Amino acid sequence: MAVCHFFVVLAILNAVFCNEYSDNETVIMYVNKVGPYFNPHETYHYYQLPVCRPKKIEHKSLTLGEVLDGDRMALSMYSINYKSDVAIKELCRVTFQEDDLQLLRDAIEDLYYFEFVLDEIPIRGFIGHLEEGGFLPHTHKVFLWAHLSFNIEYNGKHIIYANVSTKEKEPVNLDDVTAPLEVAFTYSVKWHSTDLKFEQRGQRMRDNRFFPKTLEIHWLSIINSMVLVFLLIGFVVIILRKKVRTILAEA
Ligand SMILES: *[C@@H]1O[C@H](CO)[C@@H](O)[C@H](O)[C@H]1NC(C)=O
Numbered sequence: 001m002a003v004c005h006f007f008v009v010l011a012i013l014n015a016v017f018c019n020e021y022s023d024n025e026t027v028i029m030y031v032n033k034v035g036p037y038f039n040p041h042e043t044y045h046y047y048q049l050p051v052c053r054p055k056k057i058e059h060k061s062l063t064l065g066e067v068l069d070g071d072r073m074a075l076s077m078y079s080i081n082y083k084s085d086v087a088i089k090e091l092c093r094v095t096f097q098e099d100d101l102q103l104l105r106d107a108i109e110d111l112y113y114f115e116f117v118l119d120e121i122p123i124r125g126f127i128g129h130l131e132e133g134g135f136l137p138h139t140h141k142v143f144l145w146a147h148l149s150f151n152i153e154y155n156g157k158h159i160i161y162a163n164v165s166t167k168e169k170e171p172v173n174l175d176d177v178t179a180p181l182e183v184a185f186t187y188s189v190k191w192h193s194t195d196l197k198f199e200q201r202g203q204r205m206r207d208n209r210f211f212p213k214t215l216e217i218h219w220l221s222i223i224n225s226m227v228l229v230f231l232l233i234g235f236v237v238i239i240l241r242k243k244v245r246t247i248l249a250e251a
């Protein structure tokens, strides 16, 4: 990986040489941001939540693009080695106090997602899960995902795609618990071989978007603009009619 820095200017060579891994080489997982799913511009650092964090938090130096994107990458505690699967392993145990529990409940109610970054691939999932049931009586339950299963697709020496699934283990119910509550956070890693080429990984990511397509947002803003245009035309017509009437009355 040291050789990478020589190729930074030559973007193509950079892509070919720098994202190469040999078997069992350490693959760094960065934790990045968290925020409400329906407001992607509001983001916080992942370590602002009461989660597993290293004793000393080390931040990654970011490129300008990443800074403008609101990125705040820091080293995670996940230990991931190229092409070596990890069966369910404990990451750490966290003891939640009452304010931690409240923070998590609020984040889950606001549908907070998290974003990690592995080999420049964003990996996104939800912090927890809301269960709304019954109409009368209405039930409302808040769950925390304490286990993350990472899936990583590779081809030869390259990582092509990665995602996370939270549903492999039952989540922790945060409703009727009292602080202090100790929760064990766990993870697992599964490597899948794929035929997709390194050049196709951008496409692979676009095909699996986490955020809704922006198309609907475009439609909303078009309707919004049309309503505004009709209102303005309406005002102009009303004003003109008044003017015409006064002119006719004077004549
Ligand atoms: C992979 O590397 C880790 C340490 O980085 C080591 O503990 C493990 O035994 C290695 N596995 C293999 C199959 O070489």
Ligand SMILES: *[C@@H]1O[C@H](CO)[C@@H](O)[C@H](O)[C@H]1NC(C)=O
Residues within 6 Å of the ligand: 151, 152, 153, 162, 163, 164, 165, 192, 208
């Ligand atoms: C995550 O990736 C794995 C392996 O490629 C795939 O089987 C799975 O369907 C993916 N999950 C989601 C939610 O996209």
